[in-house]
Amino acid sequence: xxxxxxxxxxxxxxxxxxxxxxxxxxxxxxxxxxxxxxxxxxxxxxxxxxxxxxxxxxxxxxxxxxxxxxxxxxxxxxxxxxxxxxxxxxxxxxxxxxxxxxxxxxxxxxxxxxxxxxxxxxxxxxxxxxxxxxxxxxxxxxxxxxxxxxxxxxxxxxxxxxxxxxxxxxxxxxxxxxxxxxxxxxxxxxxxxxxxxxxxxxxxxxxxxxxxxxxxx
Numbered sequence: 750x751x752x753x754x755x756x757x758x759x760x761x762x763x764x765x766x767x768x769x770x771x772x773x774x775x776x777x778x779x780x781x782x783x784x785x786x787x788x789x790x791x792x793x794x795x796x797x798x799x800x801x802x803x804x805x806x807x808x809x810x811x812x813x814x815x816x817x818x819x820x821x822x823x824x825x826x827x828x829x830x831x832x833x834x835x836x837x838x839x840x841x842x843x844x845x846x847x848x849x850x851x852x853x854x855x856x857x858x859x860x861x862x863x864x865x866x867x868x869x870x871x872x873x874x875x876x877x878x879x880x881x882x883x884x885x886x887x888x889x890x891x892x893x894x895x896x897x898x899x900x901x902x903x904x905x906x907x908x909x910x911x912x913x914x915x916x917x918x919x920x921x922x923x924x925x926x927x928x929x930x931x932x933x934x935x936x937x938x939x940x941x942x943x944x945x946x947x948x949x950x951x952x953x954x955x956x957x958x959x960x961x962x963x964x965x966x
Contacts, residue, residue, distance in 0.1 A: 751890045751891065751892060752890065752891070752932055752933075753889045753890050754889050754890070754927070754931030754932055755931070756927075756930075756931055757887040757888060757889045758887060758888045758889075758894055758897070758923070758924070758927045758931065759883055759887045760883070760884040760885075760886055760887060760888075760897050760901060760905055760909070761881050761882065761883055761884055761905065761908055761909070762881075762882060762884045762902060762904045762905045762908060763879050763880065763881055763882075763904055763908050763912070764879075764880045764882070765794075765798060765877040765878065765879055765880070766877065766878040766880065767794070767875055767876075767877050768875060768876050768877070768878065769873065769874075769875055770787055770788075770791055770873075770874040770875060770876055772786075772787060772873075772874040773871040773872060773873045773874065774871060774872045774874075775865045775866045775870075775871045775872075776822075776862070776863075776865040776866070777818070777822060777824065777827065777853060777856065777857060777862055777863060778857060778862070780814065780817070780818075780853065780872055781850060781853040781854070781857065783872075783874050784814070784846060784849055784850060784853070785846075785850060787874050787876070788876055789842040789843070789846070790876040790877055790878065790879075791874050791875065791876035792842050792845060792846050792849075793842055793876075793877065794813075794875055794876050794877040795812065795813035795814055795874070795875070796812050796813070796814075796836040796845060796849075797836050797911070797912060798877050810828060810831075810832050811832075812831055812832065812834075812836070813872075814831055814849065814872075815827075815828045815829075815831035815832045816828075817866075817872045818831065818863075820870075821866035821867070821870040821871075821872065822863040822864070822865075822866055823863060823864075824856070824863040826856060826859075827852065827853060827856040827863075830852045830855075830856070831849065831852055834848055834849070834852070840914070881908075884901070884902070884905050886900065890932075891932060891934070891937075891962065894924070894927075894928075894962065895959055895962050898955060898958055898959055898962070899955070899959070901955070903951050906951065906954060906955065906958075908923075909922060909923040909924060910922045910923075910924070910946055910954070910958070911946060921941070921942050922941065924941055924958070924962075925938045925941050925942060928941070937961065937962060940961035940962075941958070941961050941962075943961075944957050944958070944961060945957075
């Protein structure tokens with residue numbers, strides 16, 4: 750008989766309400782000042798939020814900050830450095846903000862800063878309010894978890910595998926926490942934690958996860 754967790758895994762999805770902050774930047778120094786002072790939800794929007802919107806697209810710069818540095822400032826040096834930092838490598842928005850500031854500070858100390866953005870190309874800081882809601886299904890066993898992964902939308906997969914890292918802290922994703930706490934399956938947790946989630950399509954990601962969740966140790 751298949752092991753059933755006493756606490757089911759509830760699948761969620763998200764919607765984001767976008768707000769303008771009223772703050773903008775035309776130079777790299779002004780961008781740095783804004784990043785230092787805007788809310789964490791603004792940093793999330795321009796990094797994780799931008800990543801979600803372009804997660805499966807062939808985009809070189811998924812961060813809004815890196816894209817603006819290239820498109821408006823023509824500063825490939827700082828854009829490349831910002832692009833090397835993937836948001837999911839950081840345990841918190843605070844840690845991500847601090848690293849972004851460090852990269853920009855290093856660039857500013859090099860001298861010869863890029864010219865300000867031309868008129869109409871200012872960076873406008875926005876922030877997002879996340880609305881979390883149940884997707885309408887849950888899992889109590891490994892088989893049910895795999896069924897849920899098969900039917901999950903792009904946003905549901907992104908939320909549980911990528912975005913959840915910020916909420917949990919101690920696990921790399923929601924699935925790993927539930928497999929450890931609910932099913933006592935550390936071998937499956939190790940498999941998931943070794944996966945590279947940055948793949949060309951939703952179906953590639955889905956198949957990777959389903960393969961990792963095979964029942965045999």
